[in-house]
Amino acid sequence: MPQPRQAIRRLDYTAPAYLIDCVDLTFELDDTATRVASRLVIQRNAETKADTPLVLHGESLSLASIKLDGVPLAADAFTHADDTLTIPAMPDTAILEIVTLINPQANTELSGLYQSSGNFITQCEAEGFRRISFYLDRPDVMAKFTTTIIADKAKYPVLLSNGNRVGEGTLDKNRHWVKWVDPFKKPAYLFALVAGRFVSLAGNHTTRSGRQVAIEIYVEPGNVDRCHHALAAVQKAMAWDEQRFGLEYDLDTYMIVATSDFNMGAMENKGLNVFNSKYVLAKPETATDADFDGIDSVVAHEYFHNWTGNRVTCRDWFQLSLKEGLTVYRDQEFSSDLGSRAVQRIQNVRGLREYQFAEDAGPQAHPVRPDEYQEINNFYTWTVYEKGSEVVRMYATLLGIDGFRRGMDLYFKRHDGQAVTCDDFRTAMVDANNADLAQFARWYSQAGTPVLDVEGVYDDAAQTYTLTVTQSCPATPGQDVKLPFHIPLALGLLDRRGQELPLQLADEAEAIGNSRVFELRQPVETFRFVNVPCHPVPSLLRDFSAPVKLVYPYSDDDLIFLMAHDNDAFARWEAANQYATQLLLARYRAGETDTPAPEKFVAAMAAVLANPQLDPALAALMLTLPSEAALFEALSDVDPQKLCAVRQGLKEALARSLRAQLLATYQKLNDGAPYRYDGAAVAARALKNVCLDYLGELDEPLTAELLASQYRHADNMTDRLAALKVLAQRDDGEPFVDDFGKVWQDDALVMDKWFALQASCSRPGALSTVQALMNHHAFSLKNPNKVRALIGAFCQQNLAHFHALDGYGYAFAADRIIELDKLNPQIAARLASCFNRWTRLEPQRRALMRAELERISREPGLSGDTFEIASKALSAGT
Ligand code: TRP
Ligand code: ZN
Numbered sequence: 088m089p090q091p092r093q094a095i096r097r098l099d100y101t102a103p104a105y106l107i108d109c110v111d112l113t114f115e116l117d118d119t120a121t122r123v124a125s126r127l128v129i130q131r132n133a134e135t136k137a138d139t140p141l142v143l144h145g146e147s148l149s150l151a152s153i154k155l156d157g158v159p160l161a162a163d164a165f166t167h168a169d170d171t172l173t174i175p176a177m178p179d180t181a182i183l184e185i186v187t188l189i190n191p192q193a194n195t196e197l198s199g200l201y202q203s204s205g206n207f208i209t210q211c212e213a214e215g216f217r218r219i220s221f222y223l224d225r226p227d228v229m230a231k232f233t234t235t236i237i238a239d240k241a242k243y244p245v246l247l248s249n250g251n252r253v254g255e256g257t258l259d260k261n262r263h264w265v266k267w268v269d270p271f272k273k274p275a276y277l278f279a280l281v282a283g284r285f286v287s288l289a290g291n292h293t294t295r296s297g298r299q300v301a302i303e304i305y306v307e308p309g310n311v312d313r314c315h316h317a318l319a320a321v322q323k324a325m326a327w328d329e330q331r332f333g334l335e336y337d338l339d340t341y342m343i344v345a346t347s348d349f350n351m352g353a354m355e356n357k358g359l360n361v362f363n364s365k366y367v368l369a370k371p372e373t374a375t376d377a378d379f380d381g382i383d384s385v386v387a388h389e390y391f392h393n394w395t396g397n398r399v400t401c402r403d404w405f406q407l408s409l410k411e412g413l414t415v416y417r418d419q420e421f422s423s424d425l426g427s428r429a430v431q432r433i434q435n436v437r438g439l440r441e442y443q444f445a446e447d448a449g450p451q452a453h454p455v456r457p458d459e460y461q462e463i464n465n466f467y468t469w470t471v472y473e474k475g476s477e478v479v480r481m482y483a484t485l486l487g488i489d490g491f492r493r494g495m496d497l498y499f500k501r502h503d504g505q506a507v508t509c510d511d512f513r514t515a516m517v518d519a520n521n522a523d524l525a526q527f528a529r530w531y532s533q534a535g536t537p538v539l540d541v542e543g544v545y546d547d548a549a550q551t552y553t554l555t556v557t558q559s560c561p562a563t564p565g566q567d568v569k570l571p572f573h574i575p576l577a578l579g580l581l582d583r584r585g586q587e588l589p590l591q592l593a594d595e596a597e598a599i600g601n602s603r604v605f606e607l608r609q610p611v612e613t614f615r616f617v618n619v620p621c622h623p624v625p626s627l628l629r630d631f632s633a634p635v636k637l638v639y640p641y642s643d644d645d646l647i648f649l650m651a652h653d654n655d656a657f658a659r660w661e662a663a664n665q666y667a668t669q670l671l672l673a674r675y676r677a678g679e680t681d682t683p684a685p686e687k688f689v690a691a692m693a694a695v696l697a698n699p700q701l702d703p704a705l706a707a708l709m710l711t712l713p714s715e716a717a718l719f720e721a722l723s724d725v726d727p728q729k730l731c732a733v734r735q736g737l738k739e740a741l742a743r744s745l746r747a748q749l750l751a752t753y754q755k756l757n758d759g760a761p762y763r764y765d766g767a768a769v770a771a772r773a774l775k776n777v778c779l780d781y782l783g784e785l786d787e788p789l790t791a792e793l794l795a796s797q798y799r800h801a802d803n804m805t806d807r808l809a810a811l812k813v814l815a816q817r818d819d820g821e822p823f824v825d826d827f828g829k830v831w832q833d834d835a836l837v838m839d840k841w842f843a844l845q846a847s848c849s850r851p852g853a854l855s856t857v858q859a860l861m862n863h864h865a866f867s868l869k870n871p872n873k874v875r876a877l878i879g880a881f882c883q884q885n886l887a888h889f890h891a892l893d894g895y896g897y898a899f900a901a902d903r904i905i906e907l908d909k910l911n912p913q914i915a916a917r918l919a920s921c922f923n924r925w926t927r928l929e930p931q932r933r934a935l936m937r938a939e940l941e942r943i944s945r946e947p948g949l950s951g952d953t954f955e956i957a958s959k960a961l962s963a964g965t
Pocket of ligand 2: 388411
């Protein structure tokens with residue numbers, strides 16, 4: 088029976104006993120026995136008392152030699168056990184030279200030094216450096232790194248590390264070497280080494296102050312034609328950060344390397360970012376509009392880390408959101424400025440609600456700044472990243488964009504070169520603005536999604552409108568009682584023509600604006616507006632001003648009115664989304680799968696399709712029904728198959744009622760113009776393909792023709808894949824799915840789309856298809872992208888089949904988790920979170936899921952990563 092790993096607690100933090108000033112590393116690269124020589128200049132931390140032992144981290148390392156100040160250490164002068172190397176008698180300052188041997192070929196965890204397509208890659212965040220060499224592998228130990236790489240010249244012509252290339256040369260046995268020096272102090276998690284056969288696309292950027300930066304994107308041979316979008320994204324991100332935050336790049340070269348074997352999206356190693364190839368490689372024939380957007384935001388995200396994460400880093404891993412929440416906020420802002428702000432916001436809020444709200448309501452709920460963890464890799468979560476970004480966004484909402492900038496400037500002025508905490512960030516915001524954000528700190532310490540219950544009362548005689556807002560927050564594991572949050576609530580009041588009314592509180596001399604941000608601090612807050620000439624419709628939580636659930640008893644007519652009239656684009660979408668959510672939940676409760684759609688709703692959707700003023704991208708989002716995952720969260724004792732059938736039923740009903748308008752819009756937008764990637768073209772394609780998706784529900788020759796024609800004649804992947812996704816759900820789709828699989832069989836990233844599309848297909852037989860595809864030559868359990876595409880898509884997106892009542896979906900997931908755990912615990916643990924919501928299911932499935940969770944948690948030799956997820960999930964049932 089696996090045992091829980093010892094939990095690490097935030098409040099146990101102590102400063103490092105020793106500091107490392109300089110690290111000099113020499114790698115002799117070898118598939119199975121890479122030799123790593125490390126020379127550490129160490130000094131005792133002034134706060135540490137003399138004779139404190141030095142304890143270095145080290146995992147899966149074989150120690151070849153160790154010298155202290157030039158003298159080999161006697162066997163009894165150190166101990167090497169339990170992933171640590173301890174030297175009890177340590178001088179105040181010393182030079183420690185350690186040689187270790189590592190086996191990159193055997194590294195299937197993709198943490199530390201590993202191989203991918205015959206190249207060497209490192210991944211050190213969070214605790215991967217200790218799998219390369221013995222070290223104080225914690226983010227508050229910051230050192231200057233020098234790295235020499237020695238390797239076979241033919242097999243590894245390109246040798247990269249952080250900073251600047253300062254020397255290179257040739258050696259015997261056809262080997263060569265390159266030496267790199269990084270002038271900036273950094274924690275070990277930002278170290279990187281890359282070696283192999285790469286080709287590169289180069290570009291440059293001139294900073295605002297006139298410095299020249301060389302940008303280099305390294306990819307496997309044959310892929311240079313897919314790097315142009317990523318290169319342009321770097322250039323846009325560099326210009327944006329200068330303009331918006333006054334932040335310039337600080338090295339002469341900025342390098343990105345793409346690899347197909349990567350646990351996450353990308354990694355911000357100083358000067359040498361490593362990317363999952365999914366977020367670098369794109370051309371219109373192989374990548375969708377969503378892929379291009381994803382590249383923009385991930386490239387920007389990693390680039391922005393250079394300041395928010397690297398120049399100012401985290402004191403300890405509990406502070407992870409200090410860099411991640413802030414950097415996500417920055418990449419979201421970048422994308423908003425690049426495209427449509429409203430569309431960007433809607434997409435982010437959708438993700439937050441589907442995944443973060445679910446996390447916050449489940450067994451893995453934790454604060455943005457967690458209090459304890461067993462395995463830090465399990466805390467790269469929706470909460471730390473996305474809720475963390477919402478917390479940062481709230482500073483900007485409360486302090487204003489200029490106030491936020493003042494806070495950022497002070498943060499960098501104070502903390503450049505330091506490893507700091509979320510409190511340091513908040514304090515900079517407070518001090519730069521003279522603000523009171525003491526209560527705001529609860530956003531970092533309390534888990535759970537706050538609920539705002541809002542009531543509005545209009546007094547005709549007094550011409551007043553009173554809003555009463557009551558906040559609460561559900562209990563989460565380990566946190567029974569919550570204190571009130573400091574919440575920015577943006578709102579407007581609309582009259583019956585849809586005009587915004589001037590907002591004047593009872594104690595104000597005159598009206599101040601039409602849309603305002605009010606601050607909630609008390610459990611109950613009342614806002615009495617005066618001079619309100621008619622009973623208004625409130626437009627609440629505009630732009631989603633806080634990560635909360637807002638409850639207001641809107642009537643259907645209110646929502647349809649807001650959908651059409653609110654001049655806040657986000658609020659218009661939100662009204663459509665809420666209407667559809669209420670409707671779907673009511674149909675679920677009544678078990679309605681094939682009644683017609685209500686006329687009012689059909690008319691409102693028709694108006695969306697017919698509105699020439701509406702951004703087509705916004706129209707596409709308004710027409711899209713709430714996801715199954717979002718609906719799931721609003722229910723208990725869920726029968727997922729019934730939920731899917733109800734959503735599907737409404738979609739079909741809408742398709743029938745809106746057939747003429749959908750067809751007209753489709754035909755108008757399907758203009759045969761050659762592919763272009765720009766805001767207008769992307770928006771038009773989005774709306775066109777939403778129409779096609781609805782039309783695909785109709786069983787008539789015309790739609791079959793449209794689909795086949797779009798699939799065959801599309802000059803880009805966005806349109807081809809959109810048609811194929813619809814076809815895959817139809818009786819006539821199989822030949823198209825087969826065709827796609829053959830045409831693209833040698834393109835790994837496109838095959839991921841093909842795997843995911845079949846794994847998430849709701850037609851009968853999905854599980855056997857997935858099982859068969861595991862034997863496809865393009866599939867590998869060792870490759871995280873493949874696992875996510877095939878197994879992840881089945882377990883997370885295919886509600887109907889994953890939750891099959893025979894339990895085979897659950898058993899399949901558990902088998903794969905156990906299998907994967909032996910190869911890559913990080914990926915296995917992520918997959919295991921597909922069982923997190925088991926207590927929300929109806930009893931029969933609940934029992935089946937619980938049995939699988941128990942089976943996983945009993946597995947001998949299970950990793951701490953997966954055990955933490957499975958055991959926390961199980962504890963939700965007790
Ligand atoms: N810091 C990375 C980012 O958000 C995340 C990351 C990349 C990561 N690879 C990882 C986290 C491996 C944990 C493990 O940009
Ligand atoms: Zn990040």
